[in-house]
Amino acid sequence: MSSELPAEDISVAFVELAVPSEFANYDETTASDTIVHLETWKRKAYTVLSSLRDQLRARAALDTRTQAEVLWYVAAFDGEDPWVLEESRELALDILSSSVSPTSDTLERVLRDFVKPIFQRNPHPLLNVETGRKLPRAAGGPLGHLDYLEGQEWKAQPALPNVLSWCISRTDSRFVERLWHLYIPPIMTFLDDHQAKYKLRGVRMASLLLRVAPPDLLRRTGVDTLLLNSLKICLTFLHNPETPDLIRAAVPASVQLTELTTAPASSSRFEQLCSLLGDGIIGNIWVYASRYPETLQASTDVIPDVVRVLEIGAVRYLKALIPQLTFPLVPDPANGASIGYKLSSLRALQAVMEACAPRIHRWRGMILGAILNCWTDLVETGEADGRVELKGELQSACMLLTKVCQLVESEIEVEYQRILDLDPGLFGPLLQSADAMEVLT
Secondary structure, eight states: OOSOOOHHHHHHHHHHHSOOGGGGGGGGOOOHHHHHHHHHHHHHHHHHHHHHHHHHHTSOOOOHHHHHHHHHHHGGGSSSOTTOOHHHHHHHHHHHHHHOOOOHHHHHHHIIIIIHHHHTTSOOTTEETTTTEEOSSOTTGGGHHHHHHSSOGGGGOTTHHHHHHHHHHTOOTTTHHHHHHHHHHHHHHHHTOSSHHHHHHHHHHHHHHHTTOOHHHHHHTTHHHHHHHHHHHHTTOOSSTTHHHHHHHHHHHHHHHHHHHSOTTOHHHHHHHHIIIIIIIIIIIHHHSTTOHHHHHHHHHHHHHHHHHHGGGGGGGHHHHHHHHHGGGSOOTTTOOOHHHHHHHHHHHHHHHHHTHHHHGGGHHHHHHHHHHHHHHHHHHOSOTTHHHHHHHHHHHHHHHHHHTGGGHHHHHHHHHHHHHHOHHHHHHHHHHHHHHHHHO
16 A cells, blocks of 8 residues: 555645635624534544545655644634634644644745635734834824735634644744744734734734743734733723633733733833833723623633732732722622622632731721621522532632731631620631631641
């Protein structure tokens, strides 16, 4: 049996694996014939991938050009998308691991030959697309962004983010600069799009790139400021289905970028983190999305990421943080917080307590009151649906409150004893854990 198969056999498979553009708006598709067509294509793609794997196994090592082709068509199935069956994804990963060597030459080939041409009609107005550097002024003048948003033929390639993500995640920091001008334009195009679903993919790709991007390269090319501004804008998209996921992705990415490009304890780091917490979360999400519990929960999910780096600097926001994070814990008809939201608020509250320990004793009344109210409600309603986990977090918060309020230790002891005297059976399991913690410390 020959070890080489005709190139045409593989080319036919490539054509059949091109993801239909209709998948870009799959969630909004209502036409039954379109849905049937796409579902049929998805099942057929699995068969094509299986056949392609067998063909590639029968071939000798692939040259760079063919590896780039395989990567472009097969990496499209490395994701959780409407065109991807789990079996197809497993096949795709098998093909990529056995037939594609992610060298800088291979990655450059697929980015140059397949990705770059797709964006040529919509160059980003703030980037030199040949160098990946920030332009001193926007191309096309003040209205240049309108041309940039026109057409957007790249949206007819729904698998683009999967291919880009696969390439970025296999890029070594030693040769990321070589590929910089091929990565930055498409990432920024996604990130600065007017639709939240594309922004989300852009944030995720940017996060992958930040794992390998040297800080000096980010600063030299001016991409650090472009990314920071774009990530900040992501937090203004508050009324989309993707909003919670966008917040959970954009805030950690912003923190990651700030840590990379600023020095510890520097004024620039402090200002960027304050802008993120004060303007992005407190002054924006908590003001304009106050009626959207899922969005609020997403914002509390990421509070620990910010205060971990901001540390004691977060004290300037305690007047906003403590009331907002304790409110979901208090049973109230106007509250209606889910168990997940309460857990998120408790974890964020504990992160704030640790970061701002010297000032927490001033807020202990509000914190303890919320904990007690939540504990009482849990005891009365039973221990199903995550309530056991919530009880554990309440106990942890109580122990932490004891630890961070050492300045008023005697007052805390008196307050705890008064609460225990009210109902030892109810509050004993909560406060005795705090007493045990005090003994250990």
